Amino acid sequence: MGFNVPVINRDSEILKQEAKKWLEQQENQKKCVLVIVSIALLLDNMLYMVIVPIIPKYLRDIHNYEVSFEGYHNETHRLANGTYIVTAVGGHIDYHDEELELGWLFASKALLQIFVNPFSGYIIDRVGYEIPMILGLCTMFFSTAIFALGKSYGVLLFARSLQGFGSAFADTSGLAMIADRFTEENERSAALGIALAFISFGCLVAPPFGSVLYSLAGKPVPFLILSFVCLADAIAVFMVINPHRRGTDSHGERVQGTPMWRLFMDPFIACCSGALIMANVSLAFLEPTITTWMAEVMPETPGWLVGVIWLPPFFPHVLGVYVTVKLLKSFPGYTWAIAMIGLSMEGIACFAIPYTNSVLQLIIPLAFVCFGIALIDTSLLPMLGHLVDTRHVSVYGSVYAIADISYSLAYAFGPIIAGWIVTNWGFKALNIIIFITNIGYAPVLFLLRKVHSYDSLNGGGAAPTQNGEMTQLNNAPGYSQVGGKTETTVFNDSYQGWEDQQSYQNSANIPNHAVSFQDSRPQAEFPAGYDPLNPQW
Known part of the structure; x- marks a missing residue:
C-alpha cells in the first residue's frame, strides 16, 4: 500500500496501476505522444521568438556596444540666481555594430540547427525516437537556463547556439515519432496538423509572453519558466518509450533507415x-x-x-x-x-x-x-x-x-x-x-x-488480401504461373486453422525469395494429402 493522495482520497499504488494500465492502450499512447511532441514544438518556437522584445533592450542596458553621440549641440540657459546650465539637445546615440551582433544572435540557433540535423537524423534512425528527444529537451533545458542567467554577449551567443543543438534532436525526433505512431495517412495528417498549430501558436504567443514577464520580473523569469517546462516534457517522454518500435523487424533486429x-x-x-x-x-x-x-x-x-x-x-x-x-x-x-x-x-x-x-x-x-x-x-x-x-x-x-x-x-x-x-x-x-x-x-x-x-x-506488386492487408506477390521463377503469367490467388485466412501455425511460416524456406505469409501457404502444385500440421512436409 502506498500513501493516501489528498483531495481525491485514493491510494497512490492504485493510481499508479490504473495509470500504467491506461498507458498500455495503444490509442492512449498515441494521445500522449501527440501531447508531448506538441509541447516540445511549442517550446522550441517560443524559445526562437521570445528573445525578440527582450534582447535588444537588454544588450543596451548592459552596455554591450560602443556608443557615439551623433548630431548633438549645446544650449545654454541662465537661471534666476545667475547660474548657467549647458545641456546637449538633439541628435541620437549610435550603437556600433548593434544590427550585426543582434543578427548573429538571432540566427545562431537556426545556423547550428542546419549543421546538426544531418547527424541527428542519422542517430535517430539507428537508436530510435524517444532517447534523442529526451537528449534534445534536456539540452534545451540547460541552454535556456544558461541564457536566463547569462550577463554577457558571449554567454548569450553560446546558450543560443546550444538551443539549436537541442532543437535539432527534439524537433526531428518529435515529428518522426508522430509519423511512426500514427501509421494511417488521414490520422497522420491530423496529428501533424495539430503539431503545426502549436508551432504557430508558439511563434505568436512568445513575444507578448516575454515582453510582459521581462517588464514585470526581469530577464531570467521567462527563460527559467520555459527551461523547466522543457525538463518536465523530457521526463514525460519516459511514459511513451516503446521498445517494440516499427524500426525493428520480426526477428527483433533494427531496420537500417535510408x-x-x-x-x-x-x-x-x-x-x-x-x-x-x-x-x-x-x-x-x-x-x-x-x-x-x-x-x-x-x-x-x-x-x-x-x-x-x-x-x-x-x-x-x-x-x-x-x-x-x-x-x-x-x-x-x-x-x-x-x-x-x-x-x-x-x-x-x-x-x-x-x-x-x-x-x-x-x-x-x-x-x-x-x-x-x-x-x-x-x-x-x-x-x-x-x-x-x-x-x-x-x-x-x-x-x-x-x-x-x-x-x-x-x-x-x-x-x-x-x-x-x-x-x-x-x-x-x-x-x-x-x-x-x-x-x-x-x-x-x-x-x-x-x-x-x-x-x-x-x-x-502488392495485392490486398481479404482482410485488407497488403501482401507481396510471389515472384519466384515458375511459381504459380499459368501460361507464363503470374497467377494471383486470394486465400481464405481460416484455411485448416492456418492462422495458428506461425511456426511453419517462420520455418518456410523458399530459395531466393523473402518469406511472407502468402508464400508459406499451400500451393496448387503440392501433392495430394499435403498436411501443414505435419513437420515432415
Whole structure:
C-alpha cells in the first residue's frame, strides 16, 4: 500500500496501476505522444521568438556596444540666481555594430540547427525516437537556463547556439515519432496538423509572453519558466518509450533507415523540401522588415499594435490546418494541388502587402499568408512520411531532419537576405521577389501528382488480401504461373486453422525469395494429402 493522495482520497499504488494500465492502450499512447511532441514544438518556437522584445533592450542596458553621440549641440540657459546650465539637445546615440551582433544572435540557433540535423537524423534512425528527444529537451533545458542567467554577449551567443543543438534532436525526433505512431495517412495528417498549430501558436504567443514577464520580473523569469517546462516534457517522454518500435523487424533486429543523401536524391522528397523552404521564406523575410516599413508608412500606429500585428493571422492558420486535414481525407490523391494552391495564395498575398495603408488592410493579406502556409505544411509533412513508407524504409529520422533543415534554412538566411534587399531596393521589391519565387515554384509541385500511385516499396506488386492487408506477390521463377503469367490467388485466412501455425511460416524456406505469409501457404502444385500440421512436409 502506498500513501493516501489528498483531495481525491485514493491510494497512490492504485493510481499508479490504473495509470500504467491506461498507458498500455495503444490509442492512449498515441494521445500522449501527440501531447508531448506538441509541447516540445511549442517550446522550441517560443524559445526562437521570445528573445525578440527582450534582447535588444537588454544588450543596451548592459552596455554591450560602443556608443557615439551623433548630431548633438549645446544650449545654454541662465537661471534666476545667475547660474548657467549647458545641456546637449538633439541628435541620437549610435550603437556600433548593434544590427550585426543582434543578427548573429538571432540566427545562431537556426545556423547550428542546419549543421546538426544531418547527424541527428542519422542517430535517430539507428537508436530510435524517444532517447534523442529526451537528449534534445534536456539540452534545451540547460541552454535556456544558461541564457536566463547569462550577463554577457558571449554567454548569450553560446546558450543560443546550444538551443539549436537541442532543437535539432527534439524537433526531428518529435515529428518522426508522430509519423511512426500514427501509421494511417488521414490520422497522420491530423496529428501533424495539430503539431503545426502549436508551432504557430508558439511563434505568436512568445513575444507578448516575454515582453510582459521581462517588464514585470526581469530577464531570467521567462527563460527559467520555459527551461523547466522543457525538463518536465523530457521526463514525460519516459511514459511513451516503446521498445517494440516499427524500426525493428520480426526477428527483433533494427531496420537500417535510408541514408539522408539518398533521400535528398529522391525527386519527390527534394520537391517537398523546396516547397517547405519557399513557404517559410515569406515569414522569414517579413517578420524582421515589416515593423520598420509600418513605422514609415503608418507612423500614427501605436507601438503595442505593431507588436501584435501577427496575432490575428494565427486564427486563419488554425483554420487552414483544419481545412487541409478535411481536404486530405476527402481527396487523398490531390495533396500536390492543395500545396500548389497554398503557395500561390501566399505569393499573391505578399504582393498585396505594400499597397495597404492601414493596420486593418494589412491584417487581410497576412491572414492569407498564414492560411497558405498551413495548406503547404499540413499537406507536405504527412507526404514525407508516405514517401518514406512507399519508396524507402519506414524509418523517419532522416526525412524529418530534411524538413527541419528546410525550416532552418529559411529562418537562418531569410532575415539577412531580406535586410539586404530592403536596404538596396526597398520593401516593395522584397514582396515582389516573394511573389515571383512562390508563383514560379508552384508548378514544380505538379511533379508530386504521382506520389500516391506508389503502393509498395518497389512501386507495385502488392495485392490486398481479404482482410485488407497488403501482401507481396510471389515472384519466384515458375511459381504459380499459368501460361507464363503470374497467377494471383486470394486465400481464405481460416484455411485448416492456418492462422495458428506461425511456426511453419517462420520455418518456410523458399530459395531466393523473402518469406511472407502468402508464400508459406499451400500451393496448387503440392501433392495430394499435403498436411501443414505435419513437420515432415
